[in-house]
Amino acid sequence: MLPLILALAAGLGYTVLSLPEQVQGLQGAVADQLEKSGVTNPVTAVLLNFRGYDTLLEMVVLLLALLGVWSLGAQPEVRTESDSGPVLDILTRLLVPVLVLVAAYLLWAGAHAPGGAFQAGAVLGAAGVLWILTCGRLQHGLARLPLRIALVAGVATFMAVAALALQTGRQLLEYPPAQAGSLILLIEVIATVSIGLTLATLFLGVEPTDKE
Amino acid sequence: MSIPFLYALVGIGLFCLGLHALIVHDHLLRKILAINVMGSGVFLVLVALARRGGDSPPDPVPHAMVITGIVVAVSATALALSLMLKVKAATGRAELPDKDGG
16 A cells, blocks of 8 residues: 555656646636625635635535534534533633634635635634534523524625626626725624534534434 | 645544554444544644745645544544444444454
């Protein structure tokens, strides 16, 4: 097995080394259109404007994974039901507000610096995981419909904005340059909440019910 | 050899390391981790090769693709871990059954 893998590594290494040293990639094309995108961070511009369907479909992938996990039914109890202990409890109380703040900062910074909806959503998801580890109970009545609405809100907002562009005579997912910044921010805020919730619910591993 | 190529070669190394672990290990958790290491290698190659423009800023399109890829990898990993727990519950072992043993 090892010789085969080494041969593959050598082949791949040779392929990479034979690529041209200097390449004019797409950064020029992105920089030319950056003004119209509504944000100043090129990666965010690509993610939410130029290649918006990437982001839309990856949020669908997240939801599909959640549906897949839910469709497997109840998981066998793998966690031993023990008290989470004072250290984790106090740490969670301190960390969850900080994590929410960090998520909000990352979301806002995404317009002009590295950051954005997925990074912020991942931080929110981490806060959710901590919260599940310590108490992990949803308020009665929140588990079914409100949770599902929050989970699909990101995709729904994105689709609504995309469809609105169609209505005003533009292409799907093409924003009017004047409002692009605020539209991207709106999509990102709602998507962040949806992504964070999806990640935390994935960690839960089962479909939450009111009884839990 | 410039720095981007060095990183790209490290990415290829990670990919092959993960592929080897994916093949030789029986435990499903190790296989899932191996696939994640392979994915990290691919991401490293993409991010590194985006930096080939000399002094100009890196190409943002591969960077955006890597973010997309990370999200897909996380989703797939979560689903795979759930499936692994199901296999463990059904067979008592977190391994795929042998071809002959069933």
